[in-house]
Amino acid sequence: MTVYEELIEMKVPAKPEYVGVVRLTVSGVANRVGYTYDEIEDIKVAIAEACTNVVDHAYDDEGLISLQFHVHDQFVEFKIADDGTNVDVEELKKYRGPIQPDEPIQKLNEGGLGLFLIETLMDDVEIRKNKGVAIVMKKYFQKDGVAHGTNGIETETINKHR
Amino acid sequence: MNLDVKTETLGNETKMFVSGEIDAYTAPQLKEALMPLVEKQEPAVTVDLRGVDYIDSTGLGIFVGALKSTDQNNGTLRLVSLNERVKRLFSITGLDEVIDIEERRESAGK
Numbered sequence: 340m341t342v343y344e345e346l347i348e349m350k351v352p353a354k355p356e357y358v359g360v361v362r363l364t365v366s367g368v369a370n371r372v373g374y375t376y377d378e379i380e381d382i383k384v385a386i387a388e389a390c391t392n393v394v395d396h397a398y399d400d401e402g403l404i405s406l407q408f409h410v411h412d413q414f415v416e417f418k419i420a421d422d423g424t425n426v427d428v429e430e431l432k433k434y435r436g437p438i439q440p441d442e443p444i445q446k447l448n449e450g451g452l453g454l455f456l457i458e459t460l461m462d463d464v465e466i467r468k469n470k471g472v473a474i475v476m477k478k479y480f481q482k483d484g485v486a487h488g489t490n491g492i493e494t495e496t497i498n499k500h501r
Numbered sequence: 502m503n504l505d506v507k508t509e510t511l512g513n514e515t516k517m518f519v520s521g522e523i524d525a526y527t528a529p530q531l532k533e534a535l536m537p538l539v540e541k542q543e544p545a546v547t548v549d550l551r552g553v554d555y556i557d558s559t560g561l562g563i564f565v566g567a568l569k570s571t572d573q574n575n576g577t578l579r580l581v582s583l584n585e586r587v588k589r590l591f592s593i594t595g596l597d598e599v600i601d602i603e604e605r606r607e608s609a610g611k
């Protein structure tokens with residue numbers, strides 16, 4: 340079995356109007372590498388959430404969102420990075436969780452669901468801090484809770500799409 | 502990748518029809534249309550999401566804001582005709598527990 344790796348990179352301005360552009364692009368890439376319809380939709384949301392974080396928080400003025408999609412044999416690693424200096428990673432990590440049904444309505448938080456969605460929809464999420472922040476997430480092909488492409492059959496299925 | 506918002510108002514009862522994609526770019530447009538409706542006294546707002554095929558946390562946050570406002574003004578907020586994908590995000594985040602949501606029904610009876 341050949342080791343199959345591809346890298347797709349792009350940079351877009353950290354502006355709301357480019358989040359949709361990224362979503363279209365990632366949808367195309369995810370489709371090409373063989374994710375299912377539902378997986379593609381999950382990936383679109385997760386990537387858009389990461390981009391929206393950059394747009395909303397990373398820069399005082401203008402800046403770029405750097406995206407890398409690294410296609411591995413059994414998963415794709417998606418990296419969304421900025422080189423802004425604004426984001427407090429600890430603050431970013433603080434609120435993560437779904438709405439609590441017993442919470443009084445007036446206390447509900449209008450923000451803070453983005454990172455929670457990313458962690459729910461992707462398989463492995465890591466937040467790295469260098470100059471800016473990078474959110475690195477993996478999504479395995481045909482996640483079934485057993486093994487990710489280790490039985491040969493799955494891997495064959497995946498490669499058919501390529 | 503645009504959003505289209507139409508409203509029909511009868512007294513305090515408003516029906517809003519939204520179609521397109523709700524994300525960081527289009528959400529301000531939704532907020533601008535929705536907030537004045539839910540800030541009335543005893544508003545009864547129904548948002549029909551039949552034409553929405555994408556939503557993310559920016560959009561979810563707007564409905565949380567709208568819910569808080571209707572609650573404060575002794576009104577109601579209902580979201581109807583959500584497609585499966587959109588409904589799923591409301592479920593994952595637990596918002597379906599606090600907002601009155603009705604999924605899109607299958608074609609029968611339409």
